[in-house]
Every structure is written in C-alpha cells, then in structure tokens.
Amino acid sequence: MNETETEPAPQRGTVTQRAIERIKAMIAEGLLEPGARLPTERELAAQLGISRSSMREAIRALTVMGVLEARHGSGIYVTQLQAGDLLENFGVVADLSRGPRLVELLEVRRILESTATALAAARITPEQLAEVERHLAAMNATDDPEEILAHDLAFHREIALAAGNETMAAILEGLSSRTFRARVWRGYQEEGAFARTRREHAAIHRALAARDPEAARAAAAAHVGEVEEWLRAQLGG
Amino acid sequence: MNETETEPAPQRGTVTQRAIERIKAMIAEGLLEPGARLPTERELAAQLGISRSSMREAIRALTVMGVLEARHGSGIYVTQLQAGDLLENFGVVADLSRGPRLVELLEVRRILESTATALAAARITPEQLAEVERHLAAMNATDDPEEILAHDLAFHREIALAAGNETMAAILEGLSSRTFRARVWRGYQEEGAFARTRREHAAIHRALAARDPEAARAAAAAHVGEVEEWLRAQLGG
DNA sequence: CCGCTGTAGTGGTCCGACCACCTGGCTGGC
DNA sequence: GCCAGCCAGGTGGTCGGACCACTACAGCGG
Numbered sequence: 001m002n003e004t005e006t007e008p009a010p011q012r013g014t015v016t017q018r019a020i021e022r023i024k025a026m027i028a029e030g031l032l033e034p035g036a037r038l039p040t041e042r043e044l045a046a047q048l049g050i051s052r053s054s055m056r057e058a059i060r061a062l063t064v065m066g067v068l069e070a071r072h073g074s075g076i077y078v079t080q081l082q083a084g085d086l087l088e089n090f091g092v093v094a095d096l097s098r099g100p101r102l103v104e105l106l107e108v109r110r111i112l113e114s115t116a117t118a119l120a121a122a123r124i125t126p127e128q129l130a131e132v133e134r135h136l137a138a139m140n141a142t143d144d145p146e147e148i149l150a151h152d153l154a155f156h157r158e159i160a161l162a163a164g165n166e167t168m169a170a171i172l173e174g175l176s177s178r179t180f181r182a183r184v185w186r187g188y189q190e191e192g193a194f195a196r197t198r199r200e201h202a203a204i205h206r207a208l209a210a211r212d213p214e215a216a217r218a219a220a221a222a223h224v225g226e227v228e229e230w231l232r233a234q235l236g237g
Numbered sequence: 238m239n240e241t242e243t244e245p246a247p248q249r250g251t252v253t254q255r256a257i258e259r260i261k262a263m264i265a266e267g268l269l270e271p272g273a274r275l276p277t278e279r280e281l282a283a284q285l286g287i288s289r290s291s292m293r294e295a296i297r298a299l300t301v302m303g304v305l306e307a308r309h310g311s312g313i314y315v316t317q318l319q320a321g322d323l324l325e326n327f328g329v330v331a332d333l334s335r336g337p338r339l340v341e342l343l344e345v346r347r348i349l350e351s352t353a354t355a356l357a358a359a360r361i362t363p364e365q366l367a368e369v370e371r372h373l374a375a376m377n378a379t380d381d382p383e384e385i386l387a388h389d390l391a392f393h394r395e396i397a398l399a400a401g402n403e404t405m406a407a408i409l410e411g412l413s414s415r416t417f418r419a420r421v422w423r424g425y426q427e428e429g430a431f432a433r434t435r436r437e438h439a440a441i442h443r444a445l446a447a448r449d450p451e452a453a454r455a456a457a458a459a460h461v462g463e464v465e466e467w468l469r470a471q472l473g474g
Numbered sequence: 475c476c477g478c479t480g481t482a483g484t485g486g487t488c489c490g491a492c493c494a495c496c497t498g499g500c501t502g503g504c
Numbered sequence: 505g506c507c508a509g510c511c512a513g514g515t516g517g518t519c520g521g522a523c524c525a526c527t528a529c530a531g532c533g534g
Contacts, residue, residue: 016297024332040514041515050488051488052490054486057294057297059516061297064298064301064302065326070515071515071516072495072515073495073514074515074516075516081334082338083330083334083338083341086333087330093404095261096261096318097323101318101319104402104403107404108349108404111349165344165345167334167341167342171345179265251518252518253517290519307484308485309486309526310484311483312484313484313485475534476533478531478533479530480532481531482527482528483527484525485524485525486524488523489521494515495516496514498512499510499511499512500509500512501511502507502509503508
C-alpha cells in the first residue's frame with residue numbers, strides 16, 4: 001500500500017477500526033448532519049480504499065452504537081443522535097450482568113431514579129400525571145405478571161420523561177430493560193411483594209400529585225432500595 | 238401490527254441479527270462463561286448455517302458491545318463482562334452529543350459524581366486517598382492543559398473507584414471521556430477557570446480527608462455544577 | 475535444559491456474484 | 505388530466521472462496 005509520502009502514521013489499528021474512527025470523526029466534525037444519508041457502501045469503501053466487507057463491518061459497528069441506521073434497499077443514514085438512539089443498546093449491560101454487578105446496577109438506578117422522581121414532582125404536567133395514574137390503575141387492575149411489568153416500566157418511564165432530562169430517561173430505560181426486570185423480579189414478586197410494590201407506587205404517585213420533591217425522592221429511593229436489599233440478601237445467603 | 242400468528246419463529250430479522258441474539262443468549266444462559274473461548278468463525282458460521290461474512294458482522298457487533306473480544310491469530314473470547322468491558326463504548330454518547338444534550342449529560346454526571354464522592358468520603362482507604370492527593374498535586378504543579386486534563390480525569394476516577402461501585406465508576410468514566418472533556422473545557426478553561434477548578438478540587442479533597450460525606454457531596458456537585466452552568470449559559474446566549 | 479524456528483491454525487482482508495427490498499418513474503386505464 | 509399499478513434500477517444483505525497477518529506451539533538444535 002502506498003501512503004502520502006509525508007505521513008508518518010499511516011495505520012494505527014485494523015482497517016475496519018480506522019474506518020469506524022473516520023466516519024465517527026466526520027459526524028463529530030459536523031460533516032454529516034443527523035438524519036443525513038451517507039454514500040453507498042460500495043462508494044464509502046472505495047473512498048477509504050478498503051473492501052466492501054470491511055466497510056460493512058464498520059457500518060455494523062456504528063449501527064450497534066446507535067450512530068448509523070441502515071435501511072434495506074434505501075441507504076445508510078445518520079441517526080438523530082438523540083439520547084435514545086445512542087443508548088439503545090445500553091440494556092445489554094443489564095442483561096448480561098450477574099451477581100454483585102446486578103446490585104451495583106440497582107444502586108445506580110436508585111440514585112438516578114430517586115433524583116428523576118424528585119425533579120418530576122416539581123415539573124410534571126397535568127397530562128403527564130394523568131398518564132402516570134393510568135398506568136398505576138392498570139397495574140392494580142390485573143394479576144397478569146406480564147401486564148403488570150409492562151405498566152410498571154411505563155409508569156417509571158413516564159416519570160423519567162417528566163423530569164425533563166431525556167438522557168437520564170434513556171439511561172434509566174436501559175437500567176430497567178425488560179429482560180433485566182423479568183430476571184430479577186421473577187423471584188422477588190413470587191414472595192408476595194405485589195402488595196408492597198403497589199403501596200410503594202402509590203406513595204410515589206402521591207408525592208408527585210402533591211408536588212413534593214423530597215417525598216418523591218424518598219419514595220422512589222425506598223422503592224428501588226427494597227429490590228436492591230432483597231437482591232443483596234439473595235447473594236449474601 | 239400483529240404477527241407471529243401463523244409461524245412460531247421463522248425468521249425475525251436479518252440473518253446477522255439472529256446470530257447476534259443467539260450468541261448473546263448463549264452467554265446469558267451461562268453456556269459461555271466469561272473468558273471462555275468460542276469456536277472459530279468458520280465453525281460458528283457453519284453451526285448457525287450462515288456465511289462467515291455474516292458471522293463476522295455478528296462478532297463485530299458483539300465486540301463493540303464489549304461482550305466478545307477477538308484476538309488476531311488466537312481466537313474469539315468472551316470478555317469478563319465487567320462493568321468496564323460492557324461500558325467501554327459508552328463514551329461515544331458523550332463524544333457525539335451536542336447542545337442541550339451536553340447539559341443533560343453533565344446533569345447526570347453531577348448527580349452520579351456527587352453521590353460517588355459522598356460514598357468515597359466514607360469508604361476511601363488511606364492508599365486511595367494518597368493516590369488522589371498525588372493527582373491533585375500533579376495537577377497543580379503544571380500549566381500544560383493536556384497534563385492537567387489527564388490528572389483531572391485520574392483524580393475523579395480514583396474517587397469513583399473508592400466509592401466501591403465499579404459500574405458507577407465505569408459510567409462516570411464514559412461521561413468524562415477524554416474527547417468530551419477536551420471539547421467542553423477548551424472554552425471553559427480559557428476563561429481563567431484554572432484557579433476556580435483548583436479550589437474546587439481542593440475542597441473535594443478536604444472533604445474526603447475529613448471523611449465528611451455531606452461536604453464531599455456538596456463540593457462535587459458544585460464542581461460539576463460550575464461547568465454545567467457555564468455550558469448552559471453558552472447555549473442560552 | 476533452554477531457545478530458536480518452522481508450521482498449522484486463527485482472525486483480518488479482499489473480491490465478485492447474487493438475492494431481497496425499496497424507490498421513483500413509467501405505463502396504462504379511467 | 506389523474507391515479508393506480510407495474511417495472512427497472514439502485515441499495516443494503518448474503519454468500520463462497522481466496523489470500524494475508526498474526527499467534528501459538530511442537531519440534532529441532534544448541
């Protein structure tokens with residue numbers, strides 16, 4: 001391979017790795033706006049002087065990171081680079097963590113969730129509060145664990161959104177991913193924790209309706225803390 | 238909208254996507270222990286009945302997620318699945334976020350960093366405290382922005398580790414990634430914020446040495462909050 | 475016994491072909 | 505003139521095979 005005669009650092013790592021950095025840099029520098037369409041795979045490969053296979057791997061990597069989006073038959077596009085896009089695969093952390101790692105994850109969630117709930121108490125709109133109440137009611141109206149879980153997730157998601165920080169909401173979404181919750185809660189709920197959970201959710205809602213940030217923070221921290229303590233005991237014993 | 242009425246599970250998405258899920262599931266179910274070596278690419282491809290190219294893309298995806306690690310000439314291995322492994326590429330979020338998103342990111346960091354610093358005040362060991370002091374001294378002993386930045390990062394990393402939650406430390410690491418800090422601080426530091434930063438760092442250290450969690454929380458929150466406010470003003474004006 | 479070397483096997487890269495899908499223009503009827 | 509439907513071109517998705525770069529280890533020679 002030839003190089004530009006004066007370049008002392010032609011190749012750092014693998015070809016694919018370089019392609020990833022190049023495209024990432026292009027986006028960081030603003031050469032590629034969010035939503036913009038990239039050249040075709042074949043063209044990109046030619047531009048960087050690599051094979052289409054390697055370019056495809058680079059694109060796959062950026063797709064996983066949530067930076068690019070490939071639409072079959074249409075083209076490759078830059079995502080909106082919203083928090084949700086970039087944190088979409090954050091859930092795998094929760095899905096593949098085990099043992100002490102799970103407790104750490106719940107501790108992080110407790111910190112963020114309590115703060116988010118406190119913020120939400122101050123900022124939530126009547127419409128959002130109504131939505132929260134809807135999920136709360138639906139959660140109490142059924143005994144199907146699947147449905148309860150779904151409304152539970154939606155309940156907290158709505159609160160996180162009401163906090164006004166989309167990034168935090170996206171992170172919490174990952175920390176509460178469906179499979180994660182299902183895994184941890186399977187045992188937790190079997191111990192008849194339904195009643196306790198309902199009480200805690202009611203307390204959170206009460207604090208939100210009263211616009212009391214401190215009460216909301218405490219209620220949310222206790223809510224997550226309950227699960228955290230249970231899980232800690234599971235591991236310890 | 239509804240599907241899967243007729244066929245149980247013919248083919249959900251693309252071939253590569255299925256391969257990713259399969260391998261991820263194998264790890265989640267414990268069939269592949271952390272550090273274990275996988276079959277060769279060619280073998281894996283044959284097992285799942287797909288081409289090696291597609292399998293390579295799947296492996297690349299899992300590599301980016303921090304789940305797998307490919308060693309040229311040796312083989313493919315499952316990572317230790319530590320927080321650091323899975324959150325390694327979390328930094329891209331910080332690197333590619335702009336405008337209001339950056340403020341949100343700093344807000345999340347402020348919440349986590351203040352809590353982590355408070356925890357560290359209660360748990361830090363003499364050795365760790367000495368290390369923190371070393372970085373503090375090195376930071377004050379030079380005027381080279383690069384060096385200051387490096388020790389600044391190490392200063393906070395040491396504190397996060399002392400908090401005893403590796404997952405939180407890894408997330409904070411991502412939220413403080415080198416390029417992110419460099420981007421935001423370029424302007425911030427140019428306004429003669431060196432002195433203020435040093436004062437804030439000193440305050441954090443003082444709280445740690447005094448084992449005062451509340452003071453540590455306040456100092457850390459103020460430290461990050463300063464940058465946050467500055468950035469907010471930059472965007473507002 | 476140690477160190478060097480050769481080699482088999484691994485991931486990394488490239489090529490060229492074909493398939494599946496989407497898009498937009500064109501055709502044809504109304 | 506307008507619109508539905510068809511159709512061709514272009515796009516990402518998949519495949520198979522070949523070769524390169526690197527690693528690990530067995531075997532040789534000192």
